Amino acid sequence: KNEVEQSPQNLTAQEGEFITINCSYSVGISALHWLQQHPGGGIVSLFMLSSGKKKHGRLIATINIQEKHSSLHITASHPRDSAVYICAVSVGGSEKLVFGKGTKLTVNP
């Protein structure tokens, strides 16, 4: 069993829809990361969180430490949000990350 599980694997939405991507993990963590990988391949960090909720523009990330679960929400989705969204966790005090397999999001106009 993977330590980090994401769902769904693939997601297709219409422009303007509210998007939710889920991440569950099975180990104790010091932080959870959400990353975005665009079709060109580049990977950028969106959020790093260890508790509660963070918001940046139309993106919101939440984490429930007790349930070992995090969600990434995109409000008013746009075709430019089309990308692979990757969840990763820092285990214990390590800087090393364990990655989920990613969720491929396609937003159609």
Added chain:
Amino acid sequence: NAGVTQTPKFQVLKTGQSMTLQCAQDMNHNSMYWYRQDPGMGLRLIYYSASEGTTDKGEVPNGYNVSRLNKREFSLRLESAAPSQTSVYFCASSDRSLAASYEQYFGPGTRLTVT
């Protein structure tokens, strides 16, 4: 400020050939990483370096060697390439001294094909 740079961007090798992937960061980060990304799999750590002169194996180190000669540069070497090493390789860096931040910064990737 270029962030993390990688060379080359693309490479085709024949089985048995050797090559070195180069990575450099200009953010004065202590930690650097090499990952590979394969279809249907998450990013997997090949090697990790917590500081200049130190390296540790990650999840999939077989067939690779690394070198951290200075704080900026971390290279990945394939001594005898195999088709199973066909992948996209990413270098990344981070610095936990930044308010206990573990945020990693990624290079643009190297697409390697071994025939």
